[in-house]
Amino acid sequence: MRSEPAERIDPRALRVWIINGTIKTIVLAVVLGISAAVALMVFHWPGWVPVIPAVIVLLYGTLEIGVLPELRWKYWRYEVSEEEVDLQRGIWLLKRTLLPLARVQHVDTRQGLIMRRYGLASVAISTAAGVHEIPALSVEVADELRDKISRLARTYENEL
């Protein structure tokens, strides 16, 4: 069996994902809360109905904050060799993607608001068929990786 890709993503990714999960959960709670209130007060639905959205919010929050970030981090791995980018990710469906460097068109680093706070950036690798993203690396590692990929990809430029 091919060995797993060597590098893990930055552990601070966990915090970012947990914050993202919290925000999503709060948004969901607000939306469902308002609809439940409307259902109760305007349409006079029975009093037990709000239990359903409450359970949904609770489940969603547990998954998005407590369970998934940890697992996602555990399985995310990557490696960049001379010839290709090797990505592994997924929780239930474990995916392993090989991107030949000869097909890479361009690479950029991206930073969201929360990621910037934690000094993280993601690396987006574009091929003619789409974009693959390595989600959360420290800014230094991300910059270095971006330059490395683009340098290696350039050696293949004449191929197409």
Next chain:
Amino acid sequence: MSSNKHRLHPLGILLTAIKVIKDLALPLLAFMASQVLRQALSSWTITLAVALVLAILVMVALSWYRFTYSTEEGVLLVEHGVLVRNKIVIPRERIQSVDFNQGLLQRLFGLVSVQVETAGGKKPEVVLTAVTRREALELRQMLMPSAVAVEHDPQAEPGLHKNLSVGYLLLFGVTSGSGLGVVLAVSSGLWATLDDIGLETKVIEYYQWFVEHGSTVALVAFLLVFIWLLAVLGMVLKYGGFRLTRTGDRIQMVYGLLHRRQVSLPVRRIQALRLSEGLLRQPWGLVTLQVESAGYGPKSAEKALLWPLIRQKDLPRFLQEFLPEFKSEEKRNVPNGTVGGMSPIYGLIGEVPLRQLPPGTRIRYVMRALLPSAPIAALLIVWLYHIGFAYPLLPLSLPLVFMVMGLWNHRDAGWGLRGNMLSIRYRVFSRTKVIVPRRCVQSLTISHTPFQHRAGLATFNLDLASEASFGLLHISASDGIELAGWLESQHQTHQASIRKHF
């Protein structure tokens, strides 16, 4: 410079106006009809309509006046726009193809519409809607001196070409799914109407009704056949006179009896070759060939019909002639001459031996097809019991059909490697084989669920620049590793060539 500027043929005004009015016709007619019905068709509505048509004509004439094109020093320069004036400059080197299209009206007046496509950007970059044939040919000569393939003029043609015979054209129409699809759609519509009239109670009643209304049934059958014939006629009109040409490193397809279309592309832009056998075609050994092509831009991908219909046994020779690039590089070690009565060509082209899926996977395919349909069937059965239908177990056929489909999908699934070529065969309805050169694989993903992992299975998927994605469910995990190795192995040779370079 300005003396070299050309306008489109004046009839272009008419053509564009007709197109604009045609696009507006339906809402306009609906509006008029509603006015007539409400008996409110006063003189001012008519004036308004006439004014609208006049305004369109004036606008179109103005934009015709402003639209000029010229070729100067190997550059195509187009200026257009009434309020905002635009200038498009395309250097000759960036032009990928110059294709001619002819609608019915354009054919009547001997005009063509010229489409200029570049590598990248939106597609097509420039359309010259009405140009005389002579001018169009000159334009192409100027812009694409390397690829002057001339349609309609077989004598002047240096390349290889092949015309679709009338017999195959008819066969193509008759066996096409679209005719059958139309009939199915219409007949299911009829069925629903019968339901609405209230005839759904008992099958016996249906039967009696059929007996009593024999003539009606005949009429309906006749109508269905008629619609089907129309669909066939549609296919014949669309693809009639199909002509494939190969000139140097370009291929060109020209087709259409009324509206003559032309598609041309450089062979190196072909990302994959698709051989599909429709349900009605497979039993007769008939194959349809399509190519996936890609531009540089993200939205410029397309699938083009390479050849409508060919017999399986003629395929190797056809590919040898028109797309020898798609034979694998690793030639089989066959001594010269024929071996075992087989032409040596057979061993070389397209015929990558396929590996079937591992033996334990059949049940997975069947269950996968079966599981979603089972609850639906169960619900239907309960409902039919509820309304007291005579044969409430009828929906049991649904999972059966899905099961057979699952078995089929499993039986026909396969893949194979030879040299630089990967073949994947799968069935959705028609059986399709895709041949992909290694250099066109943009990325390869191999994935597995815990269930697959335990059984030593994996799923693979590869993405092409044509935005297509091909793959198979449940190959063995070791085959997945082999595939990854195949994708990587090109680099050894590449690295070697780089080292030689420096």
